[in-house]
Amino acid sequence: MKVGIVGGGQLGRMLGLAGIPLGIECEFLDSSATAPAAAVGKIHVGQLDDEAAILSLAQRVSTLTTEIENISTAAFSGAARYCSVAPRPEAVAAAQDRLIEKTLFRQLGIETAPFVALSKPGDLDQVSVNADWPKIIKTRRLGYDGRGQAVVRSHSELAHAYKNLGAVPSIIEDWIGFDRELSLIGVRDRAGAIRFYPLCENVHINGILSTTVAPYDDSRLQLQAETSVARIMNHFDYVGVLTVEFFHTAGGLVANEMAPRVHNSGHWTIEGAETSQFENHLRAVTGLPLGSTKVRGCAAMLNLVSHMPDRPRVLQHEGVHLHDYGKSARPDRKLGHCTLVDDDRKTLISRLEALQSLIVKPNS
Ligand SMILES: Nc1ncnc2c1ncn2[C@@H]1O[C@H](COP(=O)(O)OP(=O)(O)O)[C@@H](O)[C@H]1O
Ligand SMILES: [Mg+2]
The missing domain is CATH 3.40.50.20 (Rossmann fold)
Incomplete structure (x- = not known):
């Protein structure tokens, strides 16, 4: 095969x-x-x-x-x-374009940040001077890891921000004052059966994922997220892994974007779940039965960005799983990640913090 x-x-x-x-x-x-x-x-x-x-x-x-x-x-x-x-090319096309993606979410009854399309310079006038600021402007295509977007603090900054991003078709959306960021990873097989991993809690630094901790235990939110992801999957007759990123606000979940693929916030599933997102994606797209998405206790993932820490220094941390992608170092580039698994969430968090301080201060 x-x-x-x-x-x-x-x-x-x-x-x-x-x-x-x-x-x-x-x-x-x-x-x-x-x-x-x-x-x-x-x-x-x-x-x-x-x-x-x-x-x-x-x-x-x-x-x-x-x-x-x-x-x-x-x-x-x-x-x-x-x-x-697999997945369906239409799903990939929707994920390429933030306007199509967010319009689809809304059509499917999935809440998003309020947004306005900026397809040509004249559209900037559609954004009211008295609107709530800040907002965030994002190019419709080719943005990732926080690239292709900028925070706009007032109407007077808007034209400059649009020009700075290349005056390409963009959207401007409301700034969401979220409590936390969550993502949900699901996998759907050819017959339409869906399995979900538990919600993941993600922390981004400068638009780049820094840490993920899973599961984020909240059965009501889990159900809300599963309903949204299932709607998207069923809409496309999707096959494979699909990830949706959410903002958790006082009013519930607001969908931000989807990835028609395995996702950085699911790397912990390699050691922290019975079947990893990678294996389940391969199983789904090749027509094999899906594997269990059950978690082994709880797991934390720490991205290694911009520079690779000293290997022995990381490995002295008991129980750490180091993944080195074999890439050359470059600012803001994801070079690898570490995963920790623990039965106890509190212990997991303190182990994650210890690992972070080992990596953040490589010379101490
Ligand atoms: N409307 C928003 N309100 C508040 N923060 C946002 C908003 N949109 C994006 N962000 C922040 O920027 C990060 C990256 O934005 P995102 O839309 O996910 O683009 P990317 O494709 O770069 O991941 C988000 O994870 C979040 O931390
Ligand atoms: Mg994102």
């Missing part, structure tokens, strides 16, 4: 790793021959928006999937001539 994966970053690498014990071989399309997934499978070098490159990968595999949303969806869709394709 061979799975083709568009993108060979760390998500591809962890998908490839999960495939090995299952006897699933993965091949990747990436612009770099030395991308993280090179350690676990063959990389075909090509651009992710190159239709011919995607179609040529599709001809070598039985199933094609993706680890990233910014790909040629026309080619992803056309690949169905050669192999099975």
Whole structure:
């Protein structure tokens, strides 16, 4: 059984790793021959928006999937001539464009931050001078890890912020004063059966995920999130892992964005759940039965961003699971992560804090 994966970053690498014990071989399309997934499978070098490159990968595999949303969806869709394709290209296309994504959420009755589309410079006039500030402006396409967005503190800053982002089609949305950020990861199989992991609590620093702790135990919110994710999945007849990021506010959950793929806030499932998000994605897209999403106690994930800490220093921390993606260091680049699993949430949090201080102060 061979799975083709568009993108060979760390998500591809962890998908490839999960495939090995299952006897699933993965091949990747990436612009770099030395991308993280090179350690676990063959990389075909090509651009992710190159239709011919995607179609040529599709001809070598039985199933094609993706680890990233910014790909040629026309080619992803056309690949169905050669192999099975999951998730649905329409879901990937919706996740590429914040306006389409948020409009869909609303059509499905899923609450989002109030937003206005800025498709041309003239649309800036639609934003009332007396509106509540700050707001946040985001390019419709190609934003990730906080890139392609800016906080706008007053109407007078708006034109400048829009220009700074390249004057490209964007949205401007209300600033949400959330209590916390949560995400829900679900997986749907070909027959429409869905399993959910528990809610994850995420902390972002400068728009980049820093830590995840799971489960966030709140049965009412879990149900609300599951209802929203199931609606999106059923709308697309989705197959594979889908993640939705939420803001938890006094009024409940506000959906922020979706990822039609495995997600950084689910990395803890490798050690912290009976079946990881990576294995469950492969199971779903290849038509295998889904695995249990039950958690083993509670888990914490700490992203290693910008520089890799000293390996022995991290590994001296009892019970730590270190994942090094094999990437070269660059500011704001995700280079690896650590996972901790514990039976007791309080102990887990203090172990996470100890690990964070080891990493934040590498020379102390
Ligand atoms: N409307 C908002 N109100 C408050 N914070 C926001 C809002 N939108 C985004 N953020 C913050 O910025 C982070 C990144 O924004 P997001 O829309 O998820 O884009 P990205 O694609 O970069 O993850 C969020 O996780 C959150 O911390
Ligand atoms: Mg996000």
